[in-house]
Amino acid sequence: MTGDSAPRLSLTVETALGxxxxxxxxxxxxxxxxxxxxxxxxxxxxxxTVLGLRKPDRGRIVLSDEVLFDAALAIDRPTEERHLAxxxxxxxxxxxxxxxxxxxxxxxxxxxxxxxxxRHDEAVAxxxxxxxxxxxxxxxxxxxxxxxxxxxxxxxxxxSPKALLLDEPTxxxxxxxxxxxxxxLAESIRSLGLPTVLVTHDAMDxxxxxxxxxxxxxxQVVACGLLADIxxxxxxxxxxxxxxxxRISGAGAIADPICGGDVRxx
Amino acid sequence: MSEEVLSRPxxxxxxxxxxVGLGGLLLLFLVLPFVAxxxxxxxxxxxxxxxxxxxxxxxxxxxxxxxxxxxxxxxGGTPLAWWLARSRWRSARWLEILLQLPVVIPPAVGGIAxxxxxxxxxxxxxxxxxxxxxPAFSVVAVIMAQVFVSAxxxxxxxxxxxxxxxxxxxAVARSLGASPPRLFARVALPLARPWLIxxxxxxxxRALGEFGATLMFAGNMTGKTQTxxxxxxxxxELDIHTAQALSLxxxxxxxxLLLFLRRFNRGVEPSRRPAMP
Numbered sequence: 336m337t338g339d340s341a342p343r344l345s346l347t348v349e350t351a352l353g354x355x356x357x358x359x360x361x362x363x364x365x366x367x368x369x370x371x372x373x374x375x376x377x378x379x380x381x382x383x384t385v386l387g388l389r390k391p392d393r394g395r396i397v398l399s400d401e402v403l404f405d406a407a408l409a410i411d412r413p414t415e416e417r418h419l420a421x422x423x424x425x426x427x428x429x430x431x432x433x434x435x436x437x438x439x440x441x442x443x444x445x446x447x448x449x450x451x452x453x454r455h456d457e458a459v460a461x462x463x464x465x466x467x468x469x470x471x472x473x474x475x476x477x478x479x480x481x482x483x484x485x486x487x488x489x490x491x492x493x494x495s496p497k498a499l500l501l502d503e504p505t506x507x508x509x510x511x512x513x514x515x516x517x518x519x520l521a522e523s524i525r526s527l528g529l530p531t532v533l534v535t536h537d538a539m540d541x542x543x544x545x546x547x548x549x550x551x552x553x554x555q556v557v558a559c560g561l562l563a564d565i566x567x568x569x570x571x572x573x574x575x576x577x578x579x580x581x582r583i584s585g586a587g588a589i590a591d592p593i594c595g596g597d598v599r600x601x
Numbered sequence: 602m603s604e605e606v607l608s609r610p611x612x613x614x615x616x617x618x619x620x621v622g623l624g625g626l627l628l629l630f631l632v633l634p635f636v637a638x639x640x641x642x643x644x645x646x647x648x649x650x651x652x653x654x655x656x657x658x659x660x661x662x663x664x665x666x667x668x669x670x671x672x673x674x675x676x677g678g679t680p681l682a683w684w685l686a687r688s689r690w691r692s693a694r695w696l697e698i699l700l701q702l703p704v705v706i707p708p709a710v711g712g713i714a715x716x717x718x719x720x721x722x723x724x725x726x727x728x729x730x731x732x733x734x735x736p737a738f739s740v741v742a743v744i745m746a747q748v749f750v751s752a753x754x755x756x757x758x759x760x761x762x763x764x765x766x767x768x769x770x771x772a773v774a775r776s777l778g779a780s781p782p783r784l785f786a787r788v789a790l791p792l793a794r795p796w797l798i799x800x801x802x803x804x805x806x807r808a809l810g811e812f813g814a815t816l817m818f819a820g821n822m823t824g825k826t827q828t829x830x831x832x833x834x835x836x837x838e839l840d841i842h843t844a845q846a847l848s849l850x851x852x853x854x855x856x857x858l859l860l861f862l863r864r865f866n867r868g869v870e871p872s873r874r875p876a877m878p
Contacts, residue, residue: 383772386772386775386776388772388775413775414772414775414776415775415776415777415778415779415780416778417776418778419776420776420777421772421773421776422773423769423772423773424769425769427767427769427770427772427773429770429774429788429792430792431791431792440774440777440779440787441777441778443783444777444778444779444780444783445778490777491776491777494776494777494778496776500776
């Protein structure tokens with residue numbers, strides 16, 4: 336982590352996206368931001384743009400004191416140099432590597448000098464930190480959804496990221512695992528304090544993991560603010576359906592977007 | 602009309618008899634030549650055929666050249682396929698189609714094309730000759746003909762294998778800091794490996810059976826450019842049992858190849874198993 340100010344991801348991008356254009360301007364600090372919107376509204380495209388896998392026509396993406404993209408200055412850092420932890424929906428573990436090899440892969444990408452042995456030991460230490468040291472030699476196909484997510488998070492953090500990008504982190508899980516994963520993610524995100532962007536379809540995810548919400552509609556950010564404010568005055572019919580009282584655990588959560596768990600952990 | 606003539610069970614019987622009859626006829630037609638190939642003349646005649654002076658030079662040449670061809674195809678085809686699979690250019694799609702051309706054109710046409718390109722009087726032949734190299738009618742020509750006809754088999758398998766890789770995995774690898782070489786060597790190659798090996802095996806089989814292009818471009822010189830298929834053609838004029846023996850050799854190789862692919866595929870997770878014969 337460089338820079339003495341708090342880490343911050345700020346982006347202003349504009350790019351053609353099928354029938355409409357994606358136009359977004361977002362600031363993400365220590366408070367996790369949830370991107371919500373109907374299918375095809377450009378949520379994932381925005382995430383891929385930040386990752387550097389999709390090049391915007393215009394705009395600027397800055398992470399703390401580092402310019403990742405600037406159309407005017409012709410700066411476009413490749414994905415591997417952006418130091419972003421990306422967790423896709425199914426966590427993206429490499430199926431041909433064991434849990435510990437998955438983590439060691441990230442270590443090998445960042446520190447070329449360490450020996451294989453050193454990397455292995457460090458990778459095991461990462462898994463132990465996430466309470467899954469005993470699963471080190473397992474293949475991802477033999478891990479549960481919750482375990483997979485822990486390995487993926489350990490691997491992502493082993494690459495010393497400067498921001499966290501999550502794409503529907505609970506969508507591929509069954510209901511029970513979803514609760515476990517959500518709680519674990521919430522705790523991790525808060526303790527990391529990294530700028531975090533979360534794409535989700537799930538109001539429970541938003542409530543548990545994010546404190547701010549950006550609502551996308553046809554490529555435009557139609558509203559961005561505290562979860563409580565978005566809930567009070569949903570800007571789109573999608574948002575009002577997503578945050579209808581029946582889908583959020585209680586009115587208290589709406590009034591106070593920072594859940595009880597957060598108070599306990601700090 | 603037929604609905605009134607035949608009862609329901611009758612129609613069903615007719616259907617089964619028709620399906621079994623038609624399928625069985627084709628099956629019989631496909632199997633009988635192999636039966637003849639193995640049984641005709643008895644083992645003694647086949648053994649005598651194997652002793653023919655054409656056999657060992659052709660066998661050596663076939664194994665040697667096809668091995669080199671497959672290695673060349675894999676070395677060049679893997680990067681090409683990786684690029685084709687990842688390229689978003691429209692021209693890459695056209696190139697993909699163009700590269701399949703050697704599969705559908707008759708091998709003799711391929712031989713003529715090679716001759717016109719690299720033959721002594723060919724388009725590039727004169728330049729090559731000035732550099733002191735005339736590939737036509739040499740071992741090099743045998744290999745060139747094999748690479749020409751067999752590369753598309755590997756390329757097709759490899760482009761499909763790379764194209765099928767989960768884009769999320771590649772995105773994650775890059776976000777973790779994997780450089781392009783690491784992404785290719787540590788993620789793409791191991792994940793695509795079963796299909797790459799399958800493609801290389803099919804490509805090897807095609808190279809081993811190569812006849813037309815080799816005959817046109819490399820000739821049929823015993824010990825120099827006469828591969829097993831060409832030796833079979835030559836032996837046919839001498840003694841049918843020699844041709845039979847050489848053919849059996851090729852069948853054995855082909856069968857071993859199929860067994861290898863079966864065994865190999867068994868080690869791969871069912872969901873990731875490539876569709877192979």
